[in-house]
Amino acid sequence: MPCHWDYRNLRRLLERESFPAMIVDLDCLDENISNISKNISKTDKKIRIATKSIRVPDIIKYIQKKGGSNFQGLMCYSMEEAKFLSSLGFDDLLIAYPTFSFNDIEIFFSLTQAGNNIVLMVDCIDHVKAIERFWTRFSSDNNYKARVCMDVDMSYRPAGLHLGVYRSPIRTFEQFKELFEKMRGIENIEISGIMGYEAQIAGMGEKNPFSPMLNPAKWFIKYMSVRDVYKKRQVIHEYLKEENFKIDFYNGGGSGSQLSTAEEPWITEVTVGSGFLQSHLFDYYKDNKSVPAFCFALQVTRNPEPGFYTCKSGGFIASGETSLDKSPVPFLPEGMKMVSNEGFGEVQTPVKYNDSEEIYLGDPLFFRSAKAGEIAEHFQEYILIRNNEIIERVPTYRGLNFCFY
Numbered sequence: 257m258p259c260h261w262d263y264r265n266l267r268r269l270l271e272r273e274s275f276p277a278m279i280v281d282l283d284c285l286d287e288n289i290s291n292i293s294k295n296i297s298k299t300d301k302k303i304r305i306a307t308k309s310i311r312v313p314d315i316i317k318y319i320q321k322k323g324g325s326n327f328q329g330l331m332c333y334s335m336e337e338a339k340f341l342s343s344l345g346f347d348d349l350l351i352a353y354p355t356f357s358f359n360d361i362e363i364f365f366s367l368t369q370a371g372n373n374i375v376l377m378v379d380c381i382d383h384v385k386a387i388e389r390f391w392t393r394f395s396s397d398n399n400y401k402a403r404v405c406m407d408v409d410m411s412y413r414p415a416g417l418h419l420g421v422y423r424s425p426i427r428t429f430e431q432f433k434e435l436f437e438k439m440r441g442i443e444n445i446e447i448s449g450i451m452g453y454e455a456q457i458a459g460m461g462e463k464n465p466f467s468p469m470l471n472p473a474k475w476f477i478k479y480m481s482v483r484d485v486y487k488k489r490q491v492i493h494e495y496l497k498e499e500n501f502k503i504d505f506y507n508g509g510g511s512g513s514q515l516s517t518a519e520e521p522w523i524t525e526v527t528v529g530s531g532f533l534q535s536h537l538f539d540y541y542k543d544n545k546s547v548p549a550f551c552f553a554l555q556v557t558r559n560p561e562p563g564f565y566t567c568k569s570g571g572f573i574a575s576g577e578t579s580l581d582k583s584p585v586p587f588l589p590e591g592m593k594m595v596s597n598e599g600f601g602e603v604q605t606p607v608k609y610n611d612s613e614e615i616y617l618g619d620p621l622f623f624r625s626a627k628a629g630e631i632a633e634h635f636q637e638y639i640l641i642r643n644n645e646i647i648e649r650v651p652t653y654r655g656l657n658f659c660f661y
């Protein structure tokens with residue numbers, strides 16, 4: 257069935273539910289999986305799912321199964337998370353953020369030893385040494401190599417500016433080469449992949465209605481940095497080719513850069529997370545045409561005056577720079593407006609509504625979160641609907657009693 261959200265039907269479905277409630281429409285999710293797969297697989301690239309942007313194991317599994325051979329492994333955000341996912345049968349786990357935790361490296365070691373395909377991110381020699389120290393202490397057998405991925409900075413830095421995120425210190429090819437050569441000489445380390453995440457393209461929407469004046473500048477930055485990133489990744493690829501050094505994967509991008517990342521010939525896989533469930537921040541990218549596949553319901557518990565409906569709870573604000581677009585947005589019924597000096601509050605969220613639906617105390621109103629994964633920390637389970645009926649409930653990490661960082 258085509259993706260279609262209908263207020264009255266949702267209200268009927270949730271008659272007996274507790275609130276807040278999170279709803280995922282599988283028909284819409286299917287549409288997103290299919291579009292993303294088409295976008296990326298036409299260039300012969302694979303898709304790596306960013307688990308941080310989902311945080312519900314059954315949904316991750318569902319996407320992977322539905323996407324079939326176009327999908328390749330997971331990008332995890334924590335080692336404890338990778339351990340849990342591996343216990344569920346997931347493999348090919350790339351831990352996207354470096355760690356200095358002894359516990360994490362111990363897990364990394366035991367997962368490797370147990371035969372899991374698990375790769376840890378590094379961007380400096382200290383990261384590598386921390387792994388190596390552990391490895392030489394615990395592995396008497398050199399068969400267990402620590403597989404690592406080098407994170408190369410993809411920020412755009414014209415005229416001394418820094419446009420992008422502050423992550424890896426590997427900014428130039430020379431810096432890449434220096435670390436690469438050092439790592440190559442270390443017996444227990446295997447350089448398995450390269451990652452370059454172009455946040456100023458993949459994480460910045462150029463059609464943002466919350467800051468329209470900045471959109472032309474954002475478009476220009478993105479336009480310029482697509483070329484810059486292309487060259488940066490190409491130089492590394494050519495060097496590896498010259499050296500005859502084979503890597504297992506070259507990872508880039510995110511939901512907001514699917515097309516431009518996939519077009520680079522050397523890229524082997526594109527990471528996508530948020531574009532599956534499609535939180536509202538990802539509506540503001542020309543490269544991402546996903547449809548909303550989830551939304552949360554709050555219950556109207558007060559009617560402070562005609563045309564105002566106050567819901568319980570709702571303050572699910574997303575992380576990052578504290579701008580207006582990090583708030584959820586009204587979804588259904590259409591025509592709801594936020595009360596700007598209250599917004600989405602810790603205990604209540606009022607909305608203004610004067611349109612065609614009759615709203616009564618106890619009714620649900622529906623909203624979309626800014627980001628796709630963090631919101632799962634506020635819910636124990638997601639309610640799955642298909643063909644306008646509830647078909648299943650699946651636990652979030654939080655519902656499974658996990659809290660990963």
Ligand SMILES: Cc1ncc(COP(=O)(O)O)c(C=O)c1O
Binds near residue numbers: 530
């Ligand atoms: C390393 C890395 N790759 C890819 C992504 C893209 O994820 P998404 O598709 O959810 O935007 C992110 C998001 O922060 C990231 O940190």
